[in-house]
Amino acid sequence: MLESFRPPLKERHLKVLIEFPGFAFISSLMWISCFNDSREVLLADTIRTVEGYSDLIVLRHFESGAARRAATIAGIPIVNAGDGPGQHPSQALLDVYTIEREIGKLDGIKVGLVGDLANGRTVRSLTYLLAKYKDVKIYFVSPEVVKMKDDIKDYLTSKGVDWEESSDLVEVASECDVVYQTRIQKERFGERLDLYEKARGKFIVNQNILNAMQRHAVIMHPLPRLDEITVDVDADPRAAYFRQAKYGLYIRMALLKLLLVGC
Structure with missing residues (x-):
């Protein structure tokens, strides 16, 4: 079950179908109407209504903290599929799986996070998760207008994690x-397109x-991309982003199974 509150989906419908071979999860399709002004939708009412139809809710919302609020309301599991510029936990899970699968370890690695670090929820969640491993170093590479926010940097410092802007x-790529490349998110700039143009294209892979x-390193991206990774990079075996996307299917299947039926 997926609920989306984003205004661009006005007068659209989302068709949600989860295929889970060997596991009976959803036997019907749910159509969800999305409103022009997302604030017309009361989160509490929506969650209480949808939980009557479902065993689990996958929630994407435009506001940071919405999934946490929904979890206090619902009597069924809530999976945060992205809350504005806040967090994207399931993406972080598939990201660390990708790193483990591609590099062979998580302890002692160096990770460069590149692009829109101020608005990108994927890099925030990945940073939190990487901080749980030993001897990790994180580099932040971004235009000045979209630098990583202080709460993340303070968190890393409090956990003794080495980081550098x-x-x-x-130079960072060589280390x-x-x-981990991300796109500059135009939709987050509102009317300040001058700032968007200033940031776009500054750091290209x-x-x-x-x-x-x-030789052993990999390039990752949560997708979709714009022009921040040139297409000719795709042919290099170190381009892991399409494999990363494929791993995401299996990680999310495992997450649903864990939440619904246990280990």
Whole structure:
């Protein structure tokens, strides 16, 4: 069950079908209407209504903290599928799985987070999760207008995690096991398109970055991409983002099974 509150979905319907081979989860389709002004939808009423139809709710909302509020209301599990610029926990799960699968370890790695770090919820959740592993170092590479917020940096410092901000993507790429690229999110800039244009295109993963990277390192991206990774990079075996997306299917299937029927 998926609920989306984002205004661009006005007069659209979302068709939700989950295929889970060997596991009876959903036997029918649910159609969800989305409103022009998301504030017309009362979160509490929506959650209380939908939980009567479902065993679990996967929630994407435009406001940070919405999933946490929904969890205090619902009597069934809530999966946060993204709450504005806040968090995206299931993406972080598939990201650490991808790193483990591709690199072979999580302890002692160096990860470069690149792009829109102020608005990107995926990098926030990934940072929190990486902080639980030993001897991890995190590099933040972003335009000045979309730097990682202080709450994340303070959290890393409180956990004793080594982190560094840099404006040199080539140097960071040469040091890292993982280069995690993200798009600059135009929709987060509102009417300040001048700031968007200032940020866009500043840090591009291209052949120059590939040449600087170590042979074992990988490039990741939560997708969709715009032009922040050039298409010619796709042919390099270190381009892991499409494999990363595939791993996401299995991680989320496992998450649903864990929440609904246990281990």
